[in-house]
Amino acid sequence: MIPTVTDSDEALLNLLRKQGGMGISQLVDELGVTATAVRQRLARLMEDELICREEVVRTGRGRPSHCYQLTEKGRRSGGNNYADLVDVLWAEIRAIDDPEIRVGLLRRIAKQLAERAGELPGGSLEEKMHRLAEMMKQRHIPFEVDESGELPVLTAVACPYPELVEHDKSICAMERMLFSEVLGETMRISGCRPLGDACCSFEPSSASKLPVGEP
Structure with a gap:
């Protein structure tokens, strides 16, 4: 990470x-x-x-x-303040008219981010989710795992991309793809802050048939 x-x-x-x-x-x-x-x-x-x-x-x-x-x-860690560049690049991604091309690009970006994050050690999905939450906390982005329900839920207590989300909620879709790659499990968005929920949350859903470019 x-x-x-x-x-x-x-x-x-x-x-x-x-x-x-x-x-x-x-x-x-x-x-x-x-x-x-x-x-x-x-x-x-x-x-x-x-x-x-x-x-x-x-x-x-x-x-x-x-x-x-x-x-x-x-x-190599110096000069990593890329906020303006990220805003411009994301605007260009949103401007791609062809949904297939746009979704394919989002998938490749998520895969690259997952590779940079590194592989999580083996174990159950719940254990991997806890390790992922800890990795995010190390970046000062608080995440929690709730195992009280039928499925474990990964919740972003604070949004990693607050400024981007204000303009485009599809950033949540890329985050879903990222977590799916890192965890090795198809994830779905069970809560979305831009849509009015308190926090963004993600849960495993092997039966999920959502298009990869949609929350």
Whole structure:
């Protein structure tokens, strides 16, 4: 899953982009925060594989120190604010008159997003849905799984695409395709915020015959 980087973490990444490898004391001086705060940021970024830690060999006595630097993934993480580009591209997708071409493009986009998200470990559908909800939470997009009914329901507590949905509810259809690809199960939209529901929710439906381009 593509990690979501906070402003404070981005400040640390930008320092490493400019300075190269740095130690904790250097980062503390540059960022003006405590060593504990720096270590917490470093731990998050290492977990997301955006930075790595290397041991610095000392010639004399004393404890070895560590140097933190960007990974290849971290170097590619800069400049990811594509909001305007996304708006333009989505407008162009909506402008495609041929529904078959439009739906085919949406399906390919959903498949690519699913591949970038990565495969979920094996297990039951419910377990996969819980793992998917956790992956979304790591991107600061709260999702929940409700197993109280006959079928488990995946609910988006907050919309991942609030501005796009204001103009076009078909973004929900692409999200349905994305979750179907990631979970390996045909999903249907059981609740749709743009249509008046409190949240968007998705549930498995092996008997669903909805067209892939419709919610």
